Amino acid sequence: MLFKRWRDRFLATILCGYVAVPMVLVGADTGVPARDLSLSPMRQLIDTYRADLETLGHFNPVDISPIRLERQARLLRETQAQLEKIDFGQLDGGGQIDYLLLRNQLKWELRELGHQSKRIAEAAPLLPYVEPLLMLDDDRRSMKPLISADAARWVTKVATDAHQFRTNLEAQIDDKTKAAVLPGKVVARRAWKELENVRQSFRDWHDFHSGYEPDFAWWVEEAWQKANKELEENSQVLRKKLMGVKDDEDEPLIGDPIGRDALLESLEAEGIVYTPEELIEIANREFAWCEGQMKLVEAELGVSSWKEALAKVSEHRAPPGGQPAAIKELADEATEFVESRGLVTVPPLCKETWRMEMMTPARQKVNPYFTGGEVISVSYPTDGMSYEDKLMGMRGNNLHFSHATVHHELIPGHWLQAFMSARYQTHRAVFGTPFLVEGWALYWEMLLWDLHFARSPEDKVGMLFWRSHRCARIIFSLNFHLGKMTAPEAVDFLVDRVGHERRNANAEVRRSIAGDYSPLYQAAYMLGGLQLRALHAELKGKMSDREFHDAVLRENAIPIDFIRADLTHQTLTRDYAPSWRFYPLNAKPAAP
Numbered sequence: 001m002l003f004k005r006w007r008d009r010f011l012a013t014i015l016c017g018y019v020a021v022p023m024v025l026v027g028a029d030t031g032v033p034a035r036d037l038s039l040s041p042m043r044q045l046i047d048t049y050r051a052d053l054e055t056l057g058h059f060n061p062v063d064i065s066p067i068r069l070e071r072q073a074r075l076l077r078e079t080q081a082q083l084e085k086i087d088f089g090q091l092d093g094g095g096q097i098d099y100l101l102l103r104n105q106l107k108w109e110l111r112e113l114g115h116q117s118k119r120i121a122e123a124a125p126l127l128p129y130v131e132p133l134l135m136l137d138d139d140r141r142s143m144k145p146l147i148s149a150d151a152a153r154w155v156t157k158v159a160t161d162a163h164q165f166r167t168n169l170e171a172q173i174d175d176k177t178k179a180a181v182l183p184g185k186v187v188a189r190r191a192w193k194e195l196e197n198v199r200q201s202f203r204d205w206h207d208f209h210s211g212y213e214p215d216f217a218w219w220v221e222e223a224w225q226k227a228n229k230e231l232e233e234n235s236q237v238l239r240k241k242l243m244g245v246k247d248d249e250d251e252p253l254i255g256d257p258i259g260r261d262a263l264l265e266s267l268e269a270e271g272i273v274y275t276p277e278e279l280i281e282i283a284n285r286e287f288a289w290c291e292g293q294m295k296l297v298e299a300e301l302g303v304s305s306w307k308e309a310l311a312k313v314s315e316h317r318a319p320p321g322g323q324p325a326a327i328k329e330l331a332d333e334a335t336e337f338v339e340s341r342g343l344v345t346v347p348p349l350c351k352e353t354w355r356m357e358m359m360t361p362a363r364q365k366v367n368p369y370f371t372g373g374e375v376i377s378v379s380y381p382t383d384g385m386s387y388e389d390k391l392m393g394m395r396g397n398n399l400h401f402s403h404a405t406v407h408h409e410l411i412p413g414h415w416l417q418a419f420m421s422a423r424y425q426t427h428r429a430v431f432g433t434p435f436l437v438e439g440w441a442l443y444w445e446m447l448l449w450d451l452h453f454a455r456s457p458e459d460k461v462g463m464l465f466w467r468s469h470r471c472a473r474i475i476f477s478l479n480f481h482l483g484k485m486t487a488p489e490a491v492d493f494l495v496d497r498v499g500h501e502r503r504n505a506n507a508e509v510r511r512s513i514a515g516d517y518s519p520l521y522q523a524a525y526m527l528g529g530l531q532l533r534a535l536h537a538e539l540k541g542k543m544s545d546r547e548f549h550d551a552v553l554r555e556n557a558i559p560i561d562f563i564r565a566d567l568t569h570q571t572l573t574r575d576y577a578p579s580w581r582f583y584p585l586n587a588k589p590a591a592p
Contacts, residue, residue: 041086042098043427049079049102050430060141062201064120064130064194067138073113080106088574094425096572097562101431104559108269115262119190126169126183126191126238129161130198137201140208148209148219155220159227166234173241188242189254192235193515199231253487253506255480255513263481266520270435271561271578272527276478279523282583283474286526287497290468297464300457310499313461314395323380324356326399327370327406334407337453344412344549350419354410361385364507369397372409373418392501400462403455407448408466412549413441420553428556434521436557439528442470443536446529465499470529472498473522477512481519531560534582539567 039047052075060068083106088099132154139146172182183191206224209216239245244252258266263276274282294306303309318326335351338344359370359379370379380397381390407413417440421429445467454460476493479485485493487509494505512522536548543551548567555563561578564570 040091040095042091042095042102045079045082045086046098046102046427046430049075050427052079053430060138062134062137062197063116064127064198065134065138069113069116073110076106076110076113093566093569093572097558097566098428099574100572100576101428101558101562104269104271105431108265111265115258119256120194122187123183123191123194126188126242127195127198129158129165130195132158133198133202133205137205140205146209146213146216148213148215151209151216152219152223155223155227159223159230162227162230162234166230166237169237170241173237183242185243185252185254186256188238190256192238192243195231195235195238199228199235202228202231250506251510253491253509253513255487256515257481257483258519260482263478263519266518270433270520270524271559271580272435273579273581274583276482278585279527280475280478281585282530283471283523283526286530287468287471287475290464290471294461294464294468297457297460301461307499309461310465313400313458313465314398316400316458317394317398318380320381323378323397323402324358327356327376327378327402330403330406331376331410334448334453335411337407337448337451338412341451341545343447343545344416344553345546346411346416347419350411350416354415358382364393369405369504370402370409372406373414376406376409376415389503392503396501396504398462400456400458401465402462403459404445404462404466407453408441408445412444417441417553417557421556424554425556428558431559432557433528433559434518434524435528435531436560436563437528438521438525439530439532439560440552440557442525442529443532445470446533447536467526468498469494469500470526473508473512474526476509477519477522480513487513528560531564531580531582535560535564535567538564543567 053072056068056072056075060071062068079102083099083102086099088096091099136151136154206220206228210221211217243254260276267274267276267279272279291306294309298304298306298309301309301312303312331354335346339346353374355375357375357377359377361382361384363377364379371377379393381393385393409415414437417437445463448454449463449467454463472494476485476490480487480490490509490512491502491505494500494508495502498505500508511517532552536545539548551567552563555566559578561580564580565572565576
């Protein structure tokens with residue numbers, strides 16, 4: 001019932017071209033505030049769009065609610081209609097870029113809603129009993145009066161239907177002849193996540209009414225307790241019997257490949273004109289460069305293989321309790337390096353205000369290495385870990401690996417980037433892309449290699465390890481979404497070709513495929529870095545290093561093709577489409 005209504009109403013909206021009554025920003029008659037004349041038309045429209053999107057997300061966070069999805073689609077269409085009313089030719093260069101960014105964003109968001117509709121429909125057979133819960137929650141958010149007797153009837157129905165569904169599903173699972181028709185782990189995990197979202201909204205609904213409405217407990221409490229228990233048991237069946245999760249063990253590596261067509265759409269949204277196969281070829285070429293450089297370093301270290309080089313370097317680590325001081329020293333070194341060479345402007349407040357925290361053991365299962373920004377989160381073993389995990393964590397976060405990435409997280413990497421993004425073109429935050437966010441930090445890894453930031457052969461090993469890892473991320477993540485590499489094969493690839501500890505490789509793959517990041521996120525590091533490197537080379541002689549880097553920081557985190565359009569003063573048209581081939585596939589990677 002839910003999904004029939006959802007398809008009838010929402011799919012028509014997305015796939016058949018819903019046309020909304022356009023909102024305008026000038027008349028009080030429409031119920032929309034008049035335009036803020038202190039802002040440019042594009043800044044006003046983008047700010048309004050971002051605020052409206054956030055408001056809808058706060059109002060209804062249940063992903064599969066038909067009302068949420070319909071309203072989000074309507075907002076996108078309304079914003080498209082407003083955008084069409086703006087005279088592109090009357091905008092200045094920055095305004096034209098904003099126009100194109102918003103146009104592309106809206107197009108991609110509508111496509112994503114279409115893909116989401118299909119994913120929900122695929123999970124629907126595992127959640128046939130949840131519609132009354134969505135209905136009750138939507139009524140609460142709309143502040144409709146509650147009739148407790150009616151609510152009790154609906155909640156009782158949910159408990160009955162959920163129990164019956166679980167009984168039938170478990171019978172199917174136990175019947176080996178029906179195993180082939182059961183949903184796979186990917187769909188089961190999707191349904192489990194959706195059910196957990198619904199369960200939380202059901203608890204919120206209960207807590208909103210319980211104790212405040214006199215007859216609620218009399219009518220509803222017993223039914224709610226029963227339904228809540230049935231939903232929990234259904235969640236456990238999905239998790240344990242279909243997904244294969246075992247108590248006291250990490251969840252199996254279950255991803256959700258999006259396929260080649262969806263990859264192409266995502267690349268188009270990022271202004272990338274290469275196919276997934278071409279991007280994998282670029283990664284393989286860069287990987288070959290790393291392997292060639294590692295051969296040279298092996299000779300410097302007096303070892304016979306890259307694995308011996310990694311093993312030798314991994315023994316150089318801070319003692320227990322010593323990692324924070326080591327990271328502080330490495331951060332100061334990187335900051336002094338870029339400032340003394342006049343590479344980029346580092347505001348004093350930026351240097352003074354970054355912070356440090358220790359990463360929890362649970363989070364280290366997903367992030368085996370430190371992460372950064374304003375707060376650098378230190379991934380390092382705790383006293384409660386096993387002896388083997390302690391040694392593995394210390395090896396993986398050795399001093400030379402850390403020397404290669406502290407600057408990635410802080411200065412001149414993510415913290416400097418975040419500091420500047422909060423101060424320039426702030427309305428563009430809604431267009432944030434990992435190709436610039438992660439690409440900026442990765443670009444500095446490459447530039448600092450070129451500038452001989454590595455102090456020793458061991459430091460070179462650390463830098464090459466991470467650069468190889470960025471190449472590997474492109475290869476395994478795109479192949480995974482193309483259906484050409486499984487998650488276990490991706491783990492083996494990281495262990496055998498890059499040299500990761502298996503525990504850390506599992507965490508890397510889990511982070512890549514779990515759905516918490518966009519499908520292109522892991523590929524964006526190296527590819528965004530290569531884009532910035534190509535743009536820097538294009539502008540050599542026209543801008544100093546400091547001018548170039550400062551200019552990129554002032555654009556905010558938008559697709560790099562549009563940064564290029566601004567810095568090279570391209571003439572833009574309303575129908576502009578990226579065509580930049582930043583990496584010549586017919587040529588070998590240039591030696592540093």
